[in-house]
Every structure is written in C-alpha cells, then in structure tokens.
Amino acid sequence: MVAFSTIFAGLLLSASGLASPLGTNTIEPDGRKFGNILCHIPIVQNFLCPRASNNKLLTVSTPIGTAQGVSTIQGVRRFPVKYASAARWAESSVVTSWSLPNGASNPSAQPLFCPQADAEPSEYSEDCLSMIIHAPDRIINKGASNAPVMVWIHGGSFLSGSATGPGLDASQLAEATGSVVAVIQYRLGALGFMSPSGSTNLAVRDVMNSLKFLQKVAASFGGNANKITVVGQSSGAHMIRALLAAPSASSLFQSAILQSDPMDFGFMSQAGQRELQTFFNEQISCASSNSNCLQGLTVEAILSAQDDLFWEASYLVPLAGQFEPIRPVRDGSLINTSLDSTTPFAKVSKPILISTVNKEAAPTIYGNFDFEITTDGFPSYGQVVGATFGDPRTSQIIDSQYYQVAENEDARAAIERMGTDYLWKCSGWTMARNWVKNGGTAYVGLYTLGSTYPANAGVSVCSEAGNVCHQDDIQIVFGTAPNPTTAQSNLIKEVQARYAAFLNTGNPNASGLPVWTKATTADVHALLLGGSGEAPVGACDPAFWGSAVQYDYQYYA
Template sequence: MLAFYNIVFVLLAAQLLVIASPVPPAPSSSSPPSPVTPLSPILPINVGHIQEKLQNIACIIPLLRIFLCLNQGSNQVSVNTPLGAAKGVLTTPGVARFVVRYATAPRWNAPQPVQAWSIPNNDPTALPPGCSQDESFGFAASYSEDCLFAILYVPASLQTLLSGGIPTMVWIHGGSFIVGSATASGLDASKLAEATQSIVAVVQYRLGALGLIPPPSLGGSTNLAVKDVVQSLKFLQGVIPSFGGDPAKITIAGQSSGASMVRALLGVPTANSLFRSAIIESDPMDFGFLKPSSLTNLQNALFSSLSCSTTDTSCLNALPASAFVQAQNIIMNNGANIDPAAGQFEPIRPIVDGSFLATSQDGNSFPSTHKPLLITTVKNEAGLPIGGAYSQPQAVSTYTTNINNTLPDGRGSLILNSNFYASPATADGDAVRVALDTFYTDYFYRCPSLFFARTWSSLGGTVYTGLFVKGATYAGNQYVSYCLGKVCHQDDIYILFGTTPSPTPDQTALTKEIQARWGAFIHNANPNPIPNLYAQWAQATPSDTHTLQLGGSGEAAPGGCTPGFWGDTVKFDWEVYGQ
C-alpha cells in the first residue's frame, strides 16, 4: 500500500509542477537566447508546501480521498456523498468498508429511499443487524425489522485510479429466502474488492413472511423482498460515483436463493436499467417462481395460525416479528401439502404477478433484454441434505423409495428407467448416497441451470456456465461427514470471497483464478481475463453449454443434463406446475 501512495504522490507532484510552472514566453527573433543551466529548477521548491498541496489535491479525488485523508491516528475514513458524509473504516490495507441504510420500510410497506447517509448506532465500525429470522441459525449478531442495509467494500489502487469509474458487484446473500445476512460467514468482501478492482456491495432484504407473504388485504405488497433489492440498486447508482464507481457498470450476483433473486430481477422491468450483467451461483431453478394463486394458499395457511384477522392491520402490526418467523414454519414444513407448486424444499419464493415481476424466466416467459450472464453450480449441490438425512451408506431400496416419493406423478419411473439415473446395482461402498446426490443435484440445480443457459443463448443472450469441482468447506458443512472431500452447496463462497480459513495451495490457486475470472466478467462481461493465464472459457450455445470445470480441467460432460432429457422427456417442476 505504501508503494501505491508513493506512486500517487509522484504522479500528483508531476501534475502539480505542470500546473504551477509558468510557461516561458517564446523568444523573439531580436532577443539573445537565454543561457541554459543544466538541471536548474524553474521555481524554488518548498517540499512541505508541495506535500500540503498534494494532500489537498488527493482529497478531492473520490478514490484517493478515501485512503489518503484518514483522520489522524485512526483507521476511520470519510467520503462526501449526495446524502452527506459516509463514514467507514479500513478493513485491510487498500480497502475501506462502509455500512449504510439504503431504505426504510415499515412492516408490509414498499421500501422508501433514504434522505441522508445513515449508519448503525452512528458508529462507522458497527455492522448492521440481520433481518428478522430464526435466530438459532446465527447469521448475524443481532436482528431487526429495520434491516435494509448494504455493506460497501471499496478498493484503491493505481489501476482503479487511472481506469475512470470502476465497476460494482452487488452480492445478494442466500438462505432459502428465510435466513441469511450481509455478515454471514465468508461474506467479508475486502479481498474480493481488491482482487477484482471493483466496489463490492453486500445487501440485505426482508426475509420469509415479512418479505414475501403479506396479509391478503394488502394486495399491492407482494414481492417486498425483491422490491428491497431494486431499491438498493437505485440507492447504489446514486452514491457509488462518490467512491469512484461507475453507475453504468453494476453487476448483480448471488448464491442459492440469492441467485434466485438475481434471476427474478431479470424479469423486473423497473430494474432493467439498474444493472448491466448478472452472476447466478447454485440457483435451484427447478422450483421456478410462484403464481398468485399459490401465494393465496400460503397466505391462508400462515395467517390462519395467527391471533389477528387478516384485515386487522393494527393487530398484525402490533405482533412481534418473531410471531411471523414462527408462523412461517407451517409453510416450511407443509409447503407441498398447502400448494403443490410451493413444494417441500423452498416454498417461500417471489411471485410472478405480471406487472412488477413480469416474467418467470422459464418456458416462454422471458424479458426482451438479455443481459450477459455467468451461471455456475457446484459438483455436490445435494450433498448437504443427502448427508444430513443419511449419515451412513444406504441400501439400494433407499434410492428407489426417494425417487418415487419425490416424483410420484410418473416422472419417477422415467428417471429410474433412464440411462442416467438407474438404481445402483449394489450398495457397495457409498453407491446409493452418491447416486442420490447426483440425481438431486441434477434435478434441482445443474440441469435446469443448463437448460436455462441454452434457452438464454437461443434468445440472443451471452451466457457462460461453470461447474465447481473443487471448493472450500463452508461453515456448518463440516458437520456433515458426507460433504468432507466433496464440493457441497455453499462451498464456492469462501473460494470467491477469498475467505477460506487456512486455505490449501490448491484453494489459494483456485481463489486467484475465480477472482480473476469474476473480475473480468464484472469489468467486461467476459470471464476470460486479459491477458488470460487460464483455459479459454467458451460461451454457451443453444446446443452446447460448454460448462467449464472450475478447479479442474476441460469442460464437464452433460450427463443427465443432455438436451432432450430434462425439460422434455422428464419435466421440471416449473413445467409441471406452470405459471
């Protein structure tokens, strides 16, 4: 970092001397030439005066004023924005963190823009409370309904200084739409911001019933969680220029339900101008989004368990947030029985209402604008639930029972009679759990993602697909022995953010590659860095997704995701239940 400061001061000194030095008049033909004294200064130089001038110049340049204008003896920084002074702290040399409230939202109301820069407890070092959720999962140190905050990680280097406005990646956390926060394990984006030379903003949004299942009497309050994220993008477009960012260079990204949120934003017309590209990691695309009739069924189930009438908003507003968090367990435990389209795994999801969320991004329901996309999954997406349900190797009968119970509508027999997912011949080794892992990974994640990529390409969109075949065990996954040595759901997070605890050399190398590729995509909508020190990543086509193995070599074989099987011979859930 000191080297960066020195280079900057040299450049500014040169600029200052050019500005301060008088241009000598052109000699007249009658004047004798002036004698030249080698190396004589044009003006006497007062070093202290120049240093003061340099400091003044530095403090009016967005990127530099963050890092060169620190409060004396402090790691706190301050930047002027249209909403007032943004106060933050240095997290690592060269990266500053700013926490900010991007909106306010009384219960069941759409988010409202803030009028001033606001931070938790007026403390630049404080992290935000997570949105109301089941606190036993431990995704934040505290929780509140007043939770619409973003955490900005801002880098500084000579490269970003000279490149003009730098891009921004907006990260949307996962958690099945019911848990999660911007402070969840591994989401410190300091290293990611520095490596990609981009601003990284990690945003929070309302969760569960408070974000996606409003009282039936408030019909216009659907998709509040999605509206929260849209408002965060509007907020960021207005303030990132103060940090050296270019509002025209925003990439939205997310993992798991955060990736589903990214996919939803592709279908929100009012969000179209707020970002230019998107990254979708481990999105359970098979589920699709819900239709209004499904929302009605979920509302009836949820609010019938509460002590208030659905039309008594005063009573509903008086209930603690914990009442809704507890009540939504009815939906989480019985989603498929309440409404088959909701399913049993992630029943609380955005609603395709035809206006705000206009398209579902499946079937024939796509937006007219097809932004550049980067879509990835991990090798063992289903390893966590499979290993959690079955701590030991299983008999062959466990495989067939699971398939038939999951797909009792005739799809199960198609699966078992296929060449891709036939029942293991024996239970030798761990064959049954491995087969279940492969099936559910393909069913929920990989095959619908590749189907989506081929469709997006056929519509004229640019899309790249990847498969993580190496990763880093995410917090909690280590307690599921089946996931040890595998790449289970969430095991890409530490790799991307550079937050792997005690990384191996292979993990360090993979992080370097992933950050280089994601950085290239954020900057240029192409995950091939310039110069490209890695294998060329080819675009997907309507017939071949060219899925690059991340942490491996070459492209991944499609297996059961071969065109013509999933989505045709065997229907996805979004096809069965429709929109």
C-alpha cells in the same frame, strides 16, 4: 404425491441448515453462530469474519452526506450504511441522507440481521435494509468513477442470512477485482413476501432499492453507476433471476452472476401465493384490514406463523416445495415472465454467468441417510425416488442410463447426482440455453474444487477430496478460504480474475487463463472451475431433464 423438491429439499434444510425455521439444527442456516464463535479467535478472524479493525476512521463525501467507514488490513475501506427504510409490510423507499445502520454511532459496528427464526431477538431488527460497501483505497484515491460495482446478494432460502455471514468480508474480493463491492441485506420470509394485504415481492423491491441507492453514491467511492453487476448464491441467485424477470429492474444493473440457483423452483404462481397467503393470515389471526392488529404483532409471532407456513406449504401448494416455499412471485406486475420453459421466454440482452458445484446435494443425502440405501433395502432406492417423484417420473429416472443402481449397491451416490442435476445443475443449463436462444450471452461453470463452508463442517462427505458441496464456492469467490491450499489459492486467483473481466466487459475470459467458451443452444460449454476442460453433458442432455423428465416448475404448472 409430494414433489421431490419437498422431501429432498426438506432434507437439505436439516442437513446443511440452509433454513431452519425452528432454529433447532446444530448446523446453522448460514453458519452464522458457528462463525460468530470463530470471529473471536484472532487466528481465524481475518478469514471468516468481516473485518473488525478500525485503526483509522475514514470519511467520503457523497451526494447524500458524509460516509463514515474504517480501513481494513487489505487497504480497503469498509462503509456500513442504511440504504432504505420501510414500515412493516410496506414497500421500502431509498434513504435521502447517509446514516449508519440501526442508529449506530461507530462505523465499525455491523448491521443487525433481518428477522429470522434461528437468530436471537437481540441480533435482528425490522430496520435491517442495510449494506456494507467495500472500496479499495486505490480506487477511491483516483478521484474517478470508472470502477465496476459488484452487489452480493446472500442466500439462505429467503429465510435466513445476512451481510455479515461467514466468509462475506469483501475486502480481498474488492481489491483483487478492482471493484466496489456492496454486500446487502433484504427482508426475509413472511416480512419480505407475505404481506397480509396480498401485496408481495417486497424483498425484491428492497434489492431494487439497494441498486438505486448505489447508483446515487457509487461515484463517490470510485464506482461507475452504469457498470453494476449483481451476484448471488442459492436463493440470492434466485433473487437475481427475479430481477432479470422484472422489466422495471433492467436499468439498475448491466450483468448478473448466479451461483447455485435452484432453478427447478420457478417463481411462485399467483394462485399458489393466494393459497399460502390465506394460510399465513389464518396463523396471525389478524384481518388484513386491521392495521392496529398487524402492527401490534411481535416479530416472534410473525416468525412462528412463518414457521407454520413453511412446513405446510408443500401440502397446500405442491409447486411450493419445502426448500424455498416463500419466494418471488410472478405477480404480473413487477415480475411478468417466468424465465423458464413453461411460457414463451422473454427477449433478453444482458450477459449472465451461471455456476453450480459438483455435489450440491451431498449435504442433504449423506447428512440425513447415515445408512446405505439399496435396491431391496428399506427404504429401497425405488421407494425413496417413488415417494418423491411419483409416476411417471420415477420410472423414467431410475430406468435411465444416468441413475441406474446395481443390486446391493449403495444408491446414495445416484440419489445425490439426481438431486444435484435436477435442482441445480441441469435446470441451470436449461436456463442458459433459453437465455442464449432469446438474445442473451451466457457462460456456464461447474466447481470441482471449493472451500468447505462452516455450515457443511458436520457433513464428512463435503470435506472429501473432489467433493464441492452447496455453499463451498462462497469462500473461493471472496478469497476468504481459511489456510488455502495451493490449488485453492490458484482457483481463488482464477475466479477473481474472471469475475473482474466479467464485471468490466460481460466476458469472463482473462489473460493467461484457459478460454471460457460462451454457451450455445446446442452446447453450454460448462467450464470446470478447479479442473481442466469442460463438464460432460450427462443427464443434462436437453432430451432428458426438462423434456423426458419434467422439472417441478413444469410438472406443477
């Protein structure tokens, strides 16, 4: 039996393109190539792409040198910068002087991506530990350092993504929230997690170093180094979960926002990581002690070995699944708690905000099954669920009130709900309850309105009214939705107002908006974002997912 996350999330990869090791999907992992094409069309450039306007060169004095940036059309300055350096498979270190990414001389240039299989070699570099800082003129000109700082961590299954993905221009977000916003990059895949020596979590340490860098320079841009909030989507949110589980990262930020974190995936175990590492080392054919061989490997060879590992991981280690098999490891040193239901939960204190969208799994199911699935067809509903969950979970799921399918009824809707619930929604609600139970404050939200992300453009169900697919919350948060409807514009204003409040106080309630009740152990009070009221509990009843039916991190523990 293979974990449901193996087949289900593997389908997700090919449908929504969250990660494509072979680079063969027509829909790219973060919509980047599609977005890059649109970036050359002036009418949409301002919506999807980081601002290319450099009508005025601007400088800011920082403790480590002069920052060079450009002014955007929103009256926000944009400063690309290299925040850390790292040799291959070595821990990164924070830079001591200000420099533009990749040796650039023009501050309007964008940083190269971290190496990833779907990109051309000319698009990436191992020297990729860069960020783009967005700071409103009105904040910089105050001469005070009181504004909150938001750090965006991109998704992409830890295999793809960048600080320059579609919709990630933070100019409007910075202005609307009155904050300094940094969009960061970190090492991906094998280069970030699979050092042949066995050391891991290099990418987690990269992100920690980005926060240390911001603590040094935030005041120069009007930001308060003591008011840093980390925000991430998908694997970017999973990265934040790793930061929350790392005691040495605690002092680097005050609060966290986790969007669409597939919390069914716990951290990788040490034993599982050793299995994956052994396989990876076999693919690169270099002894872990042979530094000349390791340094002589081409990036393309490393990505090829990473690709082999990706497809074999779930068979080697069922806990790995196929969505994020290369991911943060509970190594007992940097990350020493699971932050899930398999071990005693750590005492916590930071405020967190957890959100999901109402059709997280739609790209997976409808993007791969272009035919109806019924109770007596082939494959049948029972076969699809059984092949992924096995016994006893299959019978517990399909016999429950939540996922029953009538004879001759198309079961894809039930399977989509199942995937959304267990991979994202209900596992997130379980996390919120645990967080509150152990001393923290949590707020939970569910998007019922979004803006179709480029990666979802080829999945028709994602453009249907009322359907919000994985990633469709990104352009709402950033305010980069192209040609927004009145409802989308209102939601953008609401979300950004709530984020502004959360960045400052750890509470997302803002004047003139409905009360967002904080989660309790009995009721997470999931606020409908784009709707009204709270989401019904449904299958997220703690007696069902995580209890009667185990999450993968429990089942394979």
